[in-house]
Amino acid sequence: MDEIIEDISRSVWNFITLAISTALYFYLKHSANHFVSLHGSGVRARNLINQEYMADTGRILALMFFTIVLFAITIFIAFKSASFTGLVQILVSLWFIYLTFRISALPFLGTALLTVVIGGAVVYIITHTD
Secondary structure (H helix, E strand, C coil): CHHHHHHHCCCCCHHHHHHHHHHHHHHHHHHHHHHHHHHCCCCHHHHHCHEEEEEHHHHHHHHHEEEHHHHHHHHHHHHHHHHHHHHHHHHHHHHHHHEEEEEEHHHHHHHHHHHHHHHHHHHHHCCCCC
């Protein structure tokens, strides 16, 4: 019993970052579902001029990035603890990172990619026109 308590006490910071990351994931999921209910799940070029759509997309992408960074910090701390609890936290973090990417694949990353492609094309046309 003492070994289990010692193992958990070595991983206490992991629990804190894992709890915050998990809470952010569920907030991200709720925000993404609300976004899809408002704007739909497809990526449309006409939405790029919609200020609310772009602001919501940016907010969700920032939240996605922050969530993944916190899960990565959890994994980093867990590697240093080298315990069974740390291994479980690594596996949980990897699973939530996968789920985070799965939530944000479309329309958020698609919108970001479309913005970069269209923006790059406009910059190319402007700089290569005599």
